[in-house]
Structures are given as C-alpha cells and as structure tokens.
Amino acid sequence: MNAKTLIASTLALAVAATSGAAFAATTPSTTAKDPAKREQRVAYMIKRLDTNKDGKVSKQEMEAAMNTTLSVVDANKDGFLSKQEVEAGKDALKAYRQKVKAEPNANLAAPARLPNGVIKHFDKIDANKDGKLSKEELDRVADRMFQRRDANKDGFITAQEFLATKAKKQG
Numbered sequence: 001m002n003a004k005t006l007i008a009s010t011l012a013l014a015v016a017a018t019s020g021a022a023f024a025a026t027t028p029s030t031t032a033k034d035p036a037k038r039e040q041r042v043a044y045m046i047k048r049l050d051t052n053k054d055g056k057v058s059k060q061e062m063e064a065a066m067n068t069t070l071s072v073v074d075a076n077k078d079g080f081l082s083k084q085e086v087e088a089g090k091d092a093l094k095a096y097r098q099k100v101k102a103e104p105n106a107n108l109a110a111p112a113r114l115p116n117g118v119i120k121h122f123d124k125i126d127a128n129k130d131g132k133l134s135k136e137e138l139d140r141v142a143d144r145m146f147q148r149r150d151a152n153k154d155g156f157i158t159a160q161e162f163l164a165t166k167a168k169k170q171g
Contacts, residue, residue: 038163039159039163042159042162042163043159046157046158046159046162049062049065051064055158056156056157056158057157058155059143059146059155062142062157063139063142064109065109066138066142067135068109069093069114070138072089072092072093073085073086073088073089073092073093073114075088075092079134079135080132080134081132081133081138082131082132083119083122083131086114086118086119086122086133087119089114090114093114118133125138127140149161151164
C-alpha cells in the first residue's frame with residue numbers, strides 16, 4: 001500500500017468517524033482488537049458520514065464532510081493547508097465544533113477531525129512539493145481510498161464493505 005492510499009484511508013475514516021450534526025467528544029478508532037467493538041465503531045463512522053441516512057456513504061457525502069473540515073482548518077483561507085495549519089487544526093476544529101453545538105439552528109455542518117497521519121505523511125501527500133496540501137492533492141488520495149473500499153463498485157461504502165476491506169488488509 002502506498003503512502004497516499006494510507007493517508008486517504010486515514011483522512012476519509014476520520015471524516016467518516018466525526019462528521020454529522022451531533023459530534024461526539026472522542027472519535028472511535030477502527031483499530032479495536034475486539035471484533036464487536038470494531039463493528040460498532042465502523043457503524044458509528046458510517047452513521048456520522050451518512051447525511052441522507054440511507055445506510056451507506058456516497059463519495060459526495062464523504063467529500064462534503066472533508067470540505068467542511070478543510071475550510072475550518074485553512075486558517076488563512078488561501079485554499080491550501082500548510083503544516084502549521086494542519087498542526088493547529090485540532091484546536092480550530094474543536095472551536096468550530098463548540099460553535100456548532102452552541103448554535104444548533106445556524107445550520108452549520110459539523111467538521112471531522114484531521115488524523116495524525118496527515119502530519120506524518122504530509123510530504124508524501126504533497127505531490128508537487130510546494131509545502132502545502134491542496135484540495136486536489138487530498139481529493140486524489142481520498143478517491144483512491146474510496147475506490148478501494150467500494151468493493152462492489154456501486155458508488156457507495158457500507159459498513160460491511162469497510163469491514164471486509166479492513167479484514168482483507170489485516171489477514
């Protein structure tokens with residue numbers, strides 16, 4: 001698995017784990033050793049990302065949550081994420097989530113959290129080596145992850161597909 005695919009998986013999972021109007025204080029990990037806990041956590045991630053509540057996640061749903069996250073973390077609003085913005089992203093997202101909770105009728109989309117892997121693999125995601133991550137660079141990585149998880153190629157990821165892909169990778 002290449003680094004970009006790994007980062008896409010991490011970012012998309014973080015988005016899936018934390019998007020939605022009711023954001024939990026902690027984001028569940030998908031690496032639980034107990035299979036029942038893993039299933040519960042994956043179901044939670046799918047529920048958070050599934051904005052139309054059809055039991056599956058479309059690419060559009062994933063992209064919408066990621067776009068909200070990127071707009072919150074992009075402190076200088078230049079359309080790119082610098083290492084500093086990514087490092088400060090956790091605090092920016094926390095403040096935004098508090099705003100979402102404080103203004104429930106404001107129709108604000110709840111953002112995801114940025115996974116630690118974005119910092120760790122920042123230079124690998126930065127395809128053009130300009131020291132910042134563009135939406136296009138992040139989208140390419142997320143698209144590869146989505147394609148890999150969408151086992152039946154119907155344009156959606158279900159909890160079952162996610163778990164099957166995860167089990168296949170670990171097995």
